[in-house]
Amino acid sequence: MIVLEGVGMTYRAESGPVEALRDITLEVGRGELVALVGPSGCGKSTLLRIIAGLRPATAGRVLVDRRPVTRPIAAVGMVFQAPVLLKWRAIVENVLLAAELSGLDPAAYRARAEELLALVGLGGFDDKLPRELSGGMQQRAALCRALLLDPPLLLMDEPFGALDAMTRDELGLELLRVWGEGSRTRKTVVFVTHSIPEAVFLADRVVVMTPRPGRVAETFPVGLPRPRTVETRASAELGALVLRVHETLSRT
Amino acid sequence: MKARSLRRYVPSLVLFGVLLLLWQVLPPLLHVREYLLPGPAAVVRAALDFSIPWHTHVWITTLEILGGFVLAGAAGVLLGVAIAWSAPLAAALVPFLVFVNTLPKVAVAPLFLLWLGYGVIPNALIAALIGFFPVVINTAVGLTQVDEELLDLGRVFGAPTWKVFLKIRLPNALPYVFSALKVTATAAVVGAIVGEFVASQAGLGTVIVNAQTNLNTPVAFASLLWISVIGLVLYGLVGLAARWWAPWADAT
Numbered sequence A: 001m002i003v004l005e006g007v008g009m010t011y012r013a014e015s016g017p018v019e020a021l022r023d024i025t026l027e028v029g030r031g032e033l034v035a036l037v038g039p040s041g042c043g044k045s046t047l048l049r050i051i052a053g054l055r056p057a058t059a060g061r062v063l064v065d066r067r068p069v070t071r072p073i074a075a076v077g078m079v080f081q082a083p084v085l086l087k088w089r090a091i092v093e094n095v096l097l098a099a100e101l102s103g104l105d106p107a108a109y110r111a112r113a114e115e116l117l118a119l120v121g122l123g124g125f126d127d128k129l130p131r132e133l134s135g136g137m138q139q140r141a142a143l144c145r146a147l148l149l150d151p152p153l154l155l156m157d158e159p160f161g162a163l164d165a166m167t168r169d170e171l172g173l174e175l176l177r178v179w180g181e182g183s184r185t186r187k188t189v190v191f192v193t194h195s196i197p198e199a200v201f202l203a204d205r206v207v208v209m210t211p212r213p214g215r216v217a218e219t220f221p222v223g224l225p226r227p228r229t230v231e232t233r234a235s236a237e238l239g240a241l242v243l244r245v246h247e248t249l250s251r252t
Numbered sequence B: 001m002k003a004r005s006l007r008r009y010v011p012s013l014v015l016f017g018v019l020l021l022l023w024q025v026l027p028p029l030l031h032v033r034e035y036l037l038p039g040p041a042a043v044v045r046a047a048l049d050f051s052i053p054w055h056t057h058v059w060i061t062t063l064e065i066l067g068g069f070v071l072a073g074a075a076g077v078l079l080g081v082a083i084a085w086s087a088p089l090a091a092a093l094v095p096f097l098v099f100v101n102t103l104p105k106v107a108v109a110p111l112f113l114l115w116l117g118y119g120v121i122p123n124a125l126i127a128a129l130i131g132f133f134p135v136v137i138n139t140a141v142g143l144t145q146v147d148e149e150l151l152d153l154g155r156v157f158g159a160p161t162w163k164v165f166l167k168i169r170l171p172n173a174l175p176y177v178f179s180a181l182k183v184t185a186t187a188a189v190v191g192a193i194v195g196e197f198v199a200s201q202a203g204l205g206t207v208i209v210n211a212q213t214n215l216n217t218p219v220a221f222a223s224l225l226w227i228s229v230i231g232l233v234l235y236g237l238v239g240l241a242a243r244w245w246a247p248w249a250d251a252t
């Protein structure tokens, strides 16, 4: 699904060039959930933006679905650390923004939007304004917006980073559910996080990046069985892997 | 809720009442003559003395203020949009607008009258000139202070620039525009009166000038009262419009 070959990125800042990424080579298979962890400023957001085609890489090659990425790719859902909802729009209208911006008829997606909102526990909040919802609920709405057009690829940049630990865990489970953990029509997900336990709990693979310029330090396959449950979080296997990722991260 | 919001006004009303009372009682005790400082009762009597054609004066001044306000609002929004829309336009316009804004506009008033003769239109133009700048700035700021991530969404969904402008930037700017319009409402009052001071045959500012030459101070104060009534009504209407069209701004 995603192929990165020797991807590098150097920003031309006023204070001089900033090398954010160097020689990233990575493949993400269709339906795979890959978590990216790395110190702050190592280029994780930059990498997501490159995959989405929002910014061209300054070196290397980026393929999504075998096609080189040269401009923003369609059919991608993005979730950021902040929900970035439109303050003046009701929740369901915010979800429908995805259709409107894509030039699709929002009326045709209303039923789907309501269905998604119900799926993440926001049934009955359709007509509320964002400020009437908690941060966790707003982030759920942002997730619905990303899922509305049923994109095969989800790019998530620390999506639960601003939430408290409990809401964060809850949303992690919810993400696995909408991702289609049990089914064969899973979306491909690249998930950036600061939390190693979260990365290990969610992912098929955890990619550890080095400090700037970001490179791939090591990749850990996660063998934990799916579907993952609350018990998975407490398992010794998960704990052991968290430790190994942690060691790698602190060595870089 | 209602009672509480009313109770908020009690301190200012009490202060207002006490000041009025002092104003009524103190001057006679201190033997201040009425042509220097008439009491509030005399002022109200003059304000309701319709042997003076108050309705004409109020009407003329209201026209000037409203004309200036609408002109300042329209020009301000257009210029703000131009600045936010295109960097070259911004580079061309901003220094010029800053220069215009640093001019002492009161000093420009006689020139306007020289060019345009006296009447409603030059005074409305002076009002507009005094009041337009905050609208330009706030419009431009409101249009550009949009989350980068929201703009990213626009890009990945392939939305054309005008659509992002219409659905994201413009509504985002509304509260900024309204808060500038509140400033403009007060500035327009100043502008209209300044224009009338310089040269005019009718209007509340003219009444003040004439009353001053005749030492008819109660009438001057009465005129001031009418001016402040117009100013308050306009300010209140802008506030109502803001609450109606940009209710989400209130909560923050």
Ligand SMILES: Nc1ncnc2c1ncn2[C@@H]1O[C@H](COP(=O)(O)OP(=O)(O)O)[C@@H](O)[C@H]1O
Pocket: A011, A012, A013, A018, A019, A020, A038, A039, A040, A041, A042, A043, A044, A045, A046, A047, A212
């Ligand atoms: N637009 C930009 N211009 C210049 N430097 C940037 C820009 N965006 C990011 N950077 C720099 O690139 C590096 C990586 O940034 P980022 O991808 O946001 O890291 P992360 O998401 O891992 O915290 C940082 O050092 C940051 O300062």
Ligand SMILES: [Mg+2]
Pocket: A044, A045, A046, A157
């Ligand atoms: Mg980041």
